[in-house]
Amino acid sequence: MTMAAWANEEMGSGVCAECHAAIAKQYAITGMARTAGAVSPRLVPAGEFTHAPSSVRYRLEEKDKGIEMQFSRAGSDWSGARRLEWFVGSGGLGRSFLFSAGSFLFQAPISYYASSGKWQISPGYERLPRMDLTRAVEGACLQCHASRTQPIAGTQNGFAQPPFLEGGVSCERCHGAGKAHVEAMRRGAKASTAIVNPAKLDAAARDSVCAQCHLTGAARVARRNAGSARYQPGARLSDTLAVFVWPQMDGSPDATSHYERLNRSACKKASGDKLWCGSCHDPHGAREQSAAHYRARCESCHRQKGCAEKAAVRQARGNDCVACHMPKGESHMVEHVAFTDHGIVRRAPGAMRERGARELTAFFPGAEERDLAMAYSVVAMTEPAVRLRALQLLEAAAARDKEDVAVLAQLAQFRDRMGRADLAEPLYERVLLLDPGHGAAAVNLGIYRVKRGDTAGAISLWERALRRNPAQTGVRTNLAVALAQSGKLAEAEAALLQALEYDPDAEAPRRLLGEIRGRR
Ligand code: HEC
Ligand code: HEC
Ligand code: HEC
Ligand code: HEC
Ligand code: HEC
Ligand code: HEC
Ligand code: HEC
Incomplete structure (x- = not known):
């Protein structure tokens, strides 16, 4: 399906909510549902900071029902401002911002970090000696954080206004375009038709639904024959995208995404298709943080032959399986932020980051x-x-x-x-x-x-x-x-x-x- 045809069949989550009100309500509060949108004045507090390497002073301030980023350099009359129009990131950990110049979208060099409650320089800009306002927001960024995006063909970072019709991950990003389903259901068709339920797909197609955004790897390469075709739920991601990863080096967490790391765990290798993201996460629900939730997930498989650690030691940690086996670590992708190691390790690794001769490996079969x-x-x-x-x-x-x-x-x-x-x-x-x-x-x-x-x-x-x-x-x-x-x-x-x-x-x-x- 071409991109245009695809876009035409997407109805938007508001339409789904007409009949699936309970799921829509539950989903609306999740990080994924709110991971991008228009900036409003009270979204984040005002603030200011100086970035030492460039000696640029940034001030974030409410203005004209929005937020303005002002910049200046001490001891000079150089200054200016940009209106922050769109945010990326639900704010659970942090938020990045985008501004536009005409129909072109750019990343702001500053981010708001919820953990510290502070504005800081964005990841990737830390060491720059000059302010950089020229980083193009390309399709991929919004493709993972927003839905029904409106890129202008023939440009690198041109978007129609607004750049996306829905902030966040819409229902249809996991269920596929819903037009045929909605029409059939409105006609009163009996069985649910023409909509993808990931749980009913074969394992590769099911896992592709999450992998489209949660599999980063070392490089993602558009397949030669994919043309303008875009991944859509129900298909295999490997039809349109080849993903390459580094092989695991001696326990070092070189993997760069949840999907990749989970795949390398003993649990996944031994249980195969049965274990997937949905084994521990409710796709419609806010992220569970309780030890009990995950313990139940672990014990659904590990009841017979359980943990080898002494019971007293486990009790001292509240019998929290995840605290010992899936510790939080520093992310490769978003700095300042801790992510959970989905490698499900035997022992939490120390600093093991040996680099040997490394060969990129295709994650999915069929890469050329x-x-x-x-x-x-x-x-x-x-x-x-x-x-x-x-x-x-x-x-x-x-x-x-x-x-x-x-x-x-x-x-x-x-x-x-x-x-x-x-x-x-x-x-x-x-x-x-x-x-x-x-x-x-x-x-x-x-x-x-x-x-x-x-x-x-x-x-x-x-x-x-x-x-x-x-x-x-x-x-x-x-x-x-x-x-x-x-x-x-x-x-x-x-x-x-x-x-x-x-x-x-x-x-x-x-x-x-x-x-x-x-x-x-
Ligand atoms: C006019 C009402 C209506 C609308 C609008 C609607 N649905 Fe449904 N949908 C149903 C009914 C009825 C069923 C079958 C009973 C059920 O599972 O709730 C269903 C079932 C489903 C299923 C389960 C399919 C399966 O095979 O297990 C999914 C997934 C789904 N809908 C997603 C969506 C999405 C996404 C949208 C928005 C694009 C949407 N629906 C819009 C009425 C609707
Ligand atoms: C391949 C998909 C993908 C691309 C491309 C991508 N992101 Fe993300 N981003 C994610 C996922 C998935 C997460 C959740 C954490 C994780 O899995 O690492 C995330 C997390 C974030 C967060 C932290 C959100 C929070 O509060 O938890 C920010 C901020 C962010 N991304 C900004 C961006 C920006 C800005 C771009 C583009 C310039 C971008 N991302 C490109 C998938 C992507
Ligand atoms: C992040 C991916 C994702 C998003 C976004 C998503 N779903 Fe789902 N949905 C799933 C998965 C996975 C299942 C299968 C769950 C299972 O049975 O384990 C599912 C199942 C369903 C079902 C059928 C089973 C049930 O629970 O009733 C319906 C209906 C549904 N989703 C509607 C929606 C609607 C409406 C939205 C938007 C408000 C939405 N989904 C957003 C992944 C998603
Ligand atoms: C269209 C891209 C996209 C798809 C498809 C997608 N995710 Fe996400 N997911 C994200 C982004 C982006 C974030 C970070 C959200 C934020 O800003 O907090 C995220 C966050 C999450 C989180 C953390 C939620 C929270 O509230 O902190 C979980 C868990 C998750 N995703 C699981 C899944 C699963 C399971 C699937 C497949 C059924 C899936 N995702 C499909 C983009 C996606
Ligand atoms: C779908 C089933 C399944 C789930 C869910 C599951 N595991 Fe596993 N896990 C396995 C299998 C199978 C093995 C390999 C055989 C064995 O050691 O029992 C394994 C192995 C392990 C190992 C040994 C790792 C190694 O390198 O030797 C640990 C530790 C572990 N699991 C912890 C957990 C924890 C903690 C959870 C919950 C967060 C969990 N598992 C969830 C199936 C599962
Ligand atoms: C064996 C259980 C398990 C499986 C399977 C699993 N997760 Fe998680 N996930 C967790 C735990 C535990 C956390 C941390 C929860 C917390 O915040 O306390 C987590 C957190 C996350 C987060 C929030 C950011 C972070 O790193 O803390 C995202 C995003 C996520 N998982 C995505 C996925 C995706 C995508 C898959 C499938 C590839 C997946 N998870 C499979 C247990 C699991
Ligand atoms: C205090 C930290 C801690 C807690 C809490 C903990 N574990 Fe472990 N677990 C360990 C250590 C350490 C080992 C490895 C022991 C060894 O290698 O001799 C281990 C080993 C395992 C193994 C591999 C056993 C084998 O014989 O190969 C499994 C499976 C496991 N744990 C599951 C769990 C589950 C499920 C939970 C929660 C109910 C849990 N663990 C809670 C520290 C912990």
């Missing part, structure tokens, strides 16, 4: 070599040690399939970074031929055009790339340089002012602006 190549190229961005491996796999995949745009574009960028212009340039050309809207190819090919003296060609490629996402400071700065070289000083100045509009703390455009103004 090109998926592995894409996964390594994603990991290579943060782990230089796997770059060569990524390059070799990409070369092989590109030789096999000369129309695989994703692979070709990755390979071109690898060759580019290796200084192989002779190999990179023709590949970028090919990528743009196959996909004229490809952002990275347009950006990088523009640089080759300039080197060849084709400034006009570069300008047109960069303008094209900026229509996909206008807040690419480097691209806009290059554009300004090219404009200046063509003698268009006024246009160059305008481009730099625009770059600073999106990225007020950027250094290069500010410096260039000074130079150009000096020249004029």
Whole structure:
């Protein structure tokens, strides 16, 4: 089903609530139901803090029935503000915020942490020496935290207003589009029809329902033949997505999601399909935190041959199975926040994080070599040690399939970074031929055009790339340089002012602006 057809059949949770009022009421208070939405004034308290590495002072303040993020730097007159429009995260642990510039969505560099009751810099921004307002909110973020999203085709982070029709995980994200079911039920059909009940699916399809959001792994790669098709409940996630994980190293909790860690536990390995997320969690209910709830879940399997620890020691811990076997640890994904280790360990591990030679492993059967190549190229961005491996796999995949745009574009960028212009340039050309809207190819090919003296060609490629996402400071700065070289000083100045509009703390455009103004 194409994305458009899919969207048309989604009714929204409000319609489901007409007939399933009790479930809707129960579900509405869960973290998942409330994990994204529009910012309202009393959502979070006002506050302020200074981020030391950038010496930016942030103030969060109620304004015009919303919340405004103001920023300034001590000892300078540099300052500005953004209106926080959308939040992500139910607030149980923390909340991130999004703001828009025109129809484009960006992440705010600040988050509110419920545990400390404080505003702080967001994960991933801690060490930046300058304020960064240019991180694009891409589809995947809202895909996991909101429902019936409205991305604008051909853009990186453009969304129609509002960017999602339902904040949080809607009923239909787990049950599939409900139009046919609703129509049949309204006609008074006897049996429930045309709706997915995860509990009635085979294990792989059932587990896919939760894995679509709870399986992070080391890399998630869109399958080559998935096209614009999106996962929908009832299907197997592996039809549209290949997920790669690191193999477990000697008890170290390298796994990066609940799903992955559970799969590695002895409980899961020994009991197979029987054990799944639903064995311990009610999908419609607020998260249970009582020891008794989980003890009953454990004992449904461990009644005969129970715990090997001395009874007195267990009693001293309130016979809380989870406290000893599923301890809370630091998350890899969301810092400042503790997550439960779903590995169900024999003994709570100490700090065991040995790194050996590691091979990415496909989590689901059926992943192809090109998926592995894409996964390594994603990991290579943060782990230089796997770059060569990524390059070799990409070369092989590109030789096999000369129309695989994703692979070709990755390979071109690898060759580019290796200084192989002779190999990179023709590949970028090919990528743009196959996909004229490809952002990275347009950006990088523009640089080759300039080197060849084709400034006009570069300008047109960069303008094209900026229509996909206008807040690419480097691209806009290059554009300004090219404009200046063509003698268009006024246009160059305008481009730099625009770059600073999106990225007020950027250094290069500010410096260039000074130079150009000096020249004029
Ligand atoms: C007009 C009334 C009506 C509406 C609207 C409605 N349902 Fe149902 N639904 C029913 C009835 C009746 C049943 C069968 C009895 C039952 O299980 O409650 C049912 C059953 C189900 C089942 C169980 C199916 C099974 O095979 O076990 C699911 C899941 C479900 N509905 C989800 C939804 C979702 C999601 C929506 C919103 C998109 C929705 N329903 C909207 C009336 C409705
Ligand atoms: C692949 C799905 C996925 C993507 C993509 C994703 N998240 Fe999450 N996020 C989750 C899940 C699942 C949790 C719950 C905790 C967990 O499983 O680690 C979570 C937790 C959070 C929390 C903590 C919420 C709380 O109070 O408990 C915040 C904040 C958050 N995410 C923000 C974001 C932002 C911002 C983005 C995009 C820039 C993003 N996430 C992308 C799935 C995702
Ligand atoms: C996070 C995934 C998820 C979400 C969101 C979700 N469900 Fe379910 N739902 C399930 C699962 C899993 C089952 C099967 C539970 C079982 O039998 O173990 C189920 C079962 C059902 C059933 C049939 C069994 C029953 O309990 O009566 C209905 C009806 C239903 N859901 C309606 C809804 C409605 C309405 C919403 C939104 C308000 C909703 N669900 C949201 C996962 C979800
Ligand atoms: C569309 C994405 C999505 C799907 C599908 C999904 N989850 Fe979640 N889930 C999330 C996000 C995001 C959070 C974090 C919510 C928050 O902000 O607190 C979460 C949180 C949770 C929590 C913690 C709840 C709490 O109140 O703290 C549990 C438990 C959970 N999910 C279980 C499941 C199970 C079981 C399934 C499958 C039946 C499932 N989820 C399907 C996205 C999803
Ligand atoms: C669906 C059944 C099932 C559930 C639910 C379950 N387990 Fe297990 N678990 C098993 C099986 C089967 C084994 C392997 C055989 C054995 O040791 O009994 C196992 C093994 C274990 C082990 C030994 C691990 C190792 O590395 O040797 C521990 C500890 C454990 N489970 C604790 C728990 C705890 C605590 C819970 C509840 C949070 C739980 N289990 C829930 C089935 C289950
Ligand atoms: C053997 C029982 C068990 C199974 C199976 C299980 N969980 Fe959990 N889960 C727990 C416990 C225990 C907690 C911690 C509850 C608390 O806050 O005290 C938890 C907490 C969570 C949370 C809240 C954040 C955190 O890490 O504390 C999420 C999200 C979650 N589980 C998702 C899942 C998903 C997705 C699956 C299926 C892949 C799953 N769980 C399977 C027992 C289980
Ligand atoms: C005080 C911490 C603690 C508590 C509470 C606790 N356990 Fe354990 N459990 C342990 C330790 C430690 C071991 C490993 C002993 C060993 O390796 O010799 C263990 C071992 C196990 C094993 C593996 C037994 C075997 O022979 O392989 C299972 C199963 C188990 N626990 C289940 C449970 C269940 C179910 C509960 C709750 C009813 C529970 N535990 C409560 C600490 C605890």
